[in-house]
Amino acid sequence: MSALLGKAGRTAPAAAGATGAGAAGAPGGRLLPWGARRAPGRRRTGWRAFAFVLPAWAYVAAFYVYPLASNVRMGFQDYTVASFFTGSAPYVGLANYRAVWHDPQFTRTVVNTALFTAGSLLLQFAVGLGLAVFFRRSFPLGGVLRSLLLVPWLLPLVVSGTVWRWMFYNDSGVVNQALLHLHLIHQPVPWLVSTHMSLVAVTLVNIWVGIPFNMVILYGGLQAIPEQLYEAAAIDGANAWQRFTRITLPMLRPVSLVVLTLGLIYTVKAFDVIMTVSQGGPANSSQTLTTYAYQLSFQQLTFGRGAAVGNLLILLAVVFAALYLRAVRDQEGRAR
Template identity: 75%
Template sequence: MSTTLHHAGARPAGPGADRPPKPRQRTAGPARARLAALAFTAPAWLYVAVFYLYPLAGSVRMGFQNYTVSSFYTGVAPYVGWANYRAVLHDSHFGRTVTNTLLFTAGSLLFQFCVGLALAVFFNRAFPLGGALRSLLLVPWLLPLVVSGTAWRWILDTDSGVLNHALLGAHLIGHPVPWLASTHDSLIAVTLVNIWVGIPFNMVILYGGLQSIPGELYEAAALDGANAWRRFRHITLPLLRPVTAVVLTLGLIYTVKVFDVIMILTQGGPAGSSQTLTTFAYNLSFQQLEFGRGAAVGNLLVLVAVVFAAVYLRATREQRRAGR
């Protein structure tokens, strides 16, 4: 007679008795998760620090120094405090430059938004070749600004420009208009070109906002007898308000710092009639070699951009909360 001894705690014989116990899965702790997140974001932070923060810090420092051509070789630039900013504010061209910047920005934003919204509403309904036509309207936004500016410089030429020939042929003007050579028309010309460049951006963003509005709201309003204008006023505009805030804020930031179009078309002339703060900073730094004053103007532009960037972030935050 044989006996089988079972030790205490021994596993009974069965189908899975010989399998080793499964090891416990280790979960990453909070410290390891933070370290992994830091490792993934480190390249982006390094890029921002090298290409944005370092030049920005150099520009801010230069705005408080008497930085000249010799300073690039000697490295000596005396600290002058707020003298560069006072010199810029008391410059005889500063007041006109600020006025040009305000007119250029306000005119660009107004017409870019209105035309972009009209096109977005137009393309919001399906029709044959609507997608192809909408894609063609993106060309001004996709083209490099150097190409766009060069093409418009030829279009707006006084003697051989296509625009003057078309207006003369339609008997809308009696003589060629010096769009780029007149102190009265140069700012209008650069503003029109900038409007042409910015319309596709407004159209795309506003079109995306219109697509998010439920169609049932328009159907219910139509059943209640609301015409197209009342539906646009009481449904489209209120529901499009968060997108409108984002579009206008981004458009203002982009427009304030426009440089390429103006430099290619008029270089801020003639006689400073189309000069904005960006071209003013360029002239101070690279034509008059007043690098400290040019940096001061650039710092003012950065301050304006930061203020409106904060407005943009707040608008997007409110939009995100409203979408929850």
């Protein structure tokens, strides 16, 4: 189900890309030299534009719309292992949604998803912004350091997640050993072995994964702020904090909106981090909606219920994707 979800997050931008290609098709016709000679043939241009859009739409329909629709349908079916082979599954109305709603795990999972998302977003953004402001100054090896910070983003999550799991080990893990030697703690922190700490541990890993993304985009946003603003403010006697709150933050607002909305979509659908670090355990304490959907579908083999949870996630992603598109549109409107 989470595979579908990954696509759900992408549907909106993909559709945006498709219309972008279509819109470009029409002026493309006008730019061509023979297009000028057949100026009255506007209909031809229309058909040509359609021909350009068609492949994109066919692609979207086959790889995004169809799986999404199948997942929505599966949420209303009693889909078992046998259904995969026979291709038929009885419709059961809202029974899957009811079963998930009454599952004692469900509330905890929703709360976990909210905490995981909010915690990840806030800290990723705060640290990413701090680093972006830091790297705005030029200093020796600044560029190298900035590139090194991208490493978490480039590593496959299965690799970094497994290493994090080892680092969090209770007795021999390097995280606890370091904290003990620095006398910051007196007892090993039960990172992955306590139902109270596991969500914190996976959230920390997810923050680490997300910082480079926030930093790079916010850094790009900072580059677009004219240096004169800061010079003028300095002449007016604004101190560093005032320059940050009165110039940097307001000027970064549009970019921040985009970063936060995209971050929200990634975090709600984050799966591999949790799966490699804690498997949603111990005792489902770090289970979010994505891992819960996986457990229902592929461990308990109740595919209808897994699809129901997947659909809830699709709904969430669609809402946030709409917010994202609106934020981008507002921003474009303001730029014109």
